[in-house]
Amino acid sequence: MTVKVAINGYGTIGKRVADAVSVQDDMEIIGVAKTRPNFEAFMAKKKGYDVFAPEDRIKGMEKANLEVEGSIDDMLERADVVVDCTPGGIGEKNKSIYEKAGVKAIWQGGEDHELAGCSFNAQSNYEEAIGRDFVRVVSCNTTGLCRVIKPLDDEFGVNKARVTLMRRAADPGDIKKGPINAIVPNPIKLPSHHGPDVKTVLPGIDIATTAVKLPTTLMHLHTVNMELNSECTAEEVEALLARQSRVRFVGQGITSTAEVMEMARDMNRPRCDMWENCVWNESITIYEGELYFFQGIHQESDVIPENIDAIRAMMEIEKDGTKSVSKTNKAMGI
Amino acid sequence: MTVKVAINGYGTIGKRVADAVSVQDDMEIIGVAKTRPNFEAFMAKKKGYDVFAPEDRIKGMEKANLEVEGSIDDMLERADVVVDCTPGGIGEKNKSIYEKAGVKAIWQGGEDHELAGCSFNAQSNYEEAIGRDFVRVVSCNTTGLCRVIKPLDDEFGVNKARVTLMRRAADPGDIKKGPINAIVPNPIKLPSHHGPDVKTVLPGIDIATTAVKLPTTLMHLHTVNMELNSECTAEEVEALLARQSRVRFVGQGITSTAEVMEMARDMNRPRCDMWENCVWNESITIYEGELYFFQGIHQESDVIPENIDAIRAMMEIEKDGTKSVSKTNKAMGI
Incomplete structure (x- = not known):
């Protein structure tokens, strides 16, 4: 099974999670979502990621000559799990969209524990996240x-x-x-x-x-x-x-x-x-x-492997946390 | 009694101690010693302090148009107590000079406790310094x-x-x-x-x-x-x-x-x-x-009032630490 992963928000964390997913043999990136056509959006495109955008931003992106694959809803439709890497506090507002799309979701540490109901660190409580629909990777x-x-x-x-x-x-x-x-x-x-x-x-x-x-x-x-x-x-x-x-x-x-x-x-x-x-x-x-x-x-990157392990636990493709950590580490080169 | 205070080393701490001594009514600055004719030396002169220098530096100072009152030995001869504000580790080498001159000495926190045998904080152990020849004001x-x-x-x-x-x-x-x-x-x-x-x-x-x-x-x-x-x-x-x-x-x-x-x-x-x-x-x-x-x-200045209190304890002009602290505070404007 290859897990289809969407990335909502392609900034400091999102771009790193996308690259880390790309090197795993049991998951793939089906798209990344951006709101503005800045250098990171163009870099995503250049790397071969399909870029999505909120419905009302698509025109602006295309005007800036950034080819957009579709809306965020289109992206979620293709995904098994979305990693929400939007700025802290914004992610909360996306929960209903993810629920409606029937897609599992991971938030980052900028959101409250209560949003996901499960806060995650691979070496500490991997088993808690197994099969869950919503998980928060701590800061x-x-x-x-x-x-x-x-x-x-x-x-x-x-x-x-x-x-x-x-x-x-x-x-x-x-x-x-x-x-x-x-x-x-x-x-x-x-x-x-x-x-x-x-x-x-x-x-x-x-x-x-x-x-x-x-x-x-x-x-x-x-x-x-x-x-x-x-x-x-x-x-x-x-x-x-x-x-x-x-x-x-x-x-x-x-x-x-x-x-x-x-x-x-x-x-x-x-x-x-x-x-x-x-x-x-x-x-x-x-x-x-x-x-x-x-x-x-390193504030920009230590949570990246944890996001990969969270995906594996939620999708139940690996029930043993130690094995997931090893697999993630090996693929990333840790 | 007016205590005659010499300052050896007129950098960050020395220049501040000199000014704090100047505003006390029971002590006066009889001179400050510098090794180089930099802006601080000229500022000292401008403030009205007599500037002294090590014997072998006097010529260099005068060549730079800085009037020198005499050698460090000359300065110590006029003093009851010297406040050593030379860089950490240098002050230790001055001990024998102070002993020979029969002058009491205060070192700063850059020197070891053992050099003075008494480490000082006015509110903590004022009485320990009373009548002592050598005291170290902690960092x-x-x-x-x-x-x-x-x-x-x-x-x-x-x-x-x-x-x-x-x-x-x-x-x-x-x-x-x-x-x-x-x-x-x-x-x-x-x-x-x-x-x-x-x-x-x-x-x-x-x-x-x-x-x-x-x-x-x-x-x-x-x-x-x-x-x-x-x-x-x-x-x-x-x-x-x-x-x-x-x-x-x-x-x-x-x-x-x-x-x-x-x-x-x-x-x-x-x-x-x-x-x-x-x-x-x-x-x-x-x-x-x-x-x-x-x-x-504030690393540059919190020890300054402590130096004033140390002088008072060592010279036995005030046996009550609380009174010395009040007097120092009032004169400095704390």
């Missing part, structure tokens, strides 16, 4: 947290996690946002929403998060602190994280998020992305009985 | 931490403090340092040295710190987490911090370090400095039994 930060909290909880028990999320304020191609030279506590009211968001995937975890926005575009950085239920050494934690296929250790002169992303460029991955959590294994420390470490999270 | 970050930890420990008992220090990578006038667009975990090995540095002032406190360098020049930002021994409300913590004269609450549309420093400019303080810890009182939260809040620390 980049929540994905990054689940990837390390889940195995640590399974192995040692997480009594309490405290995380400071240092967020890149804008993506590299974004020229509208700041700050240029400041640190922005955001939200000022503590704790931040990221802790509760982790609980939508891992409800049993006690977690408190604080977050700031920073004048950088490359990656988020997490300072992770955890109280574990069983005593363990930094070496045991390092060995456990080393076994996680979507956690990568960084060292060898990599002292910042800039050098992590420079390495990603040298690896020549699509768009120079870094799909894995990047943990500085040198930072893994047990101090006064508590675990500490730093990890970098 | 900007450590000062900022002591100012909140000490009263919280006195009132509720601090069982454990965990702080993420988000450090400005360079001062506003510094063009040599980075990063421009990255987050730098620094040190990568955890915990950072800031926790042990707090213990040089408050030895009884359990504290773990992590630190990163950021592409910003304005302020440091601390995410503070504390387990307190007695149960209390956020309102009680807010009331306690409100009573600290070197803690300022920020709100009223101030959402970042940039706006804090913009307010400092509007206040028209010398060099637009912000001497107090800036705590977002809206961020003060008790969550799952633990305290959280954000504070901004």
Whole structure:
């Protein structure tokens, strides 16, 4: 069976999900939807994707010499599942359209948990998504947290996690946002929403998060602190994280998020992305009985393999999460 | 009695200490020492400070048309106390010179605790410095931490403090340092040295710190987490911090370090400095039994009033720390 996948919204996440779907042998892209005829729309066309648009935008697209295959309804008709990659908050409005079309749908972390009723991280709760019509792949930060909290909880028990999320304020191609030279506590009211968001995937975890926005575009950085239920050494934690296929250790002169992303460029991955959590294994420390470490999270791309696994679970073409993760990783080159 | 104060090193800290000494009625500047005839040296002269220089630099200074009063030895001869504001690590080499000159000395946080044997924060351990020959005023970050930890420990008992220090990578006038667009975990090995540095002032406190360098020049930002021994409300913590004269609450549309420093400019303080810890009182939260809040620390200036109080303690012109703090605050306009 080849799953027919539609992408609604072809921006930062949508274009990456489209390319990741394209390299899987059990799914194919039947089209991508854009609202404006910008460079990304023309790039989609050039890559061979059929481009769709909302009914009232088709004329404008064609006037800009962008050939449009049909409306969004036309696209949904051909699809088994649609990955909604529209800006946060917009996706919610599309639910009735997907329901009417009888198509399964995946939303991203910008939407509320309640919209889909199932928040997803492949390594944490794959089985929850099996056969579901609606799933939400959690945000980049929540994905990054689940990837390390889940195995640590399974192995040692997480009594309490405290995380400071240092967020890149804008993506590299974004020229509208700041700050240029400041640190922005955001939200000022503590704790931040990221802790509760982790609980939508891992409800049993006690977690408190604080977050700031920073004048950088490359990656988020997490300072992770955890109280574990069983005593363990930094070496045991390092060995456990080393076994996680979507956690990568960084060292060898990599002292910042800039050098992590420079390495990603040298690896020549699509768009120079870094799909894995990047943990500085040198930072893994047990101090006064508590675990500490730093990890970098590439905000543009870490959720991409999770979207692929979500498709597989929802379509029930693979019931074993571990096997889906391996298959996705192999196809993408993780 | 008017204490005669010499300033060795007239950079970021030295020039500020000189000006703060000048506005006290129980101390005076007898001279400042520079090694290079740069704009800061000329500004010192223009302000009316006598400029001294190392013996072998005097000729170079005079060649640049900067009138030099004499050597550093000449300066020390006229002084009761010297405030060493040379770059971190250099101050250590000056100890023997100060001993030979029979002058009391204050170092800054860039030097090791052992050099002075007494690390100082006015509100935390004023009495320890009384009559001492050598004192080290702790760094900007450590000062900022002591100012909140000490009263919280006195009132509720601090069982454990965990702080993420988000450090400005360079001062506003510094063009040599980075990063421009990255987050730098620094040190990568955890915990950072800031926790042990707090213990040089408050030895009884359990504290773990992590630190990163950021592409910003304005302020440091601390995410503070504390387990307190007695149960209390956020309102009680807010009331306690409100009573600290070197803690300022920020709100009223101030959402970042940039706006804090913009307010400092509007206040028209010398060099637009912000001497107090800036705590977002809206961020003060008790969550799952633990305290959280954000504070901004102006790296260039928060230690300045502490240097003034250290002088007073060492010279025994005021034995009551609270009175010295009030006097310093009043003279500076805090």
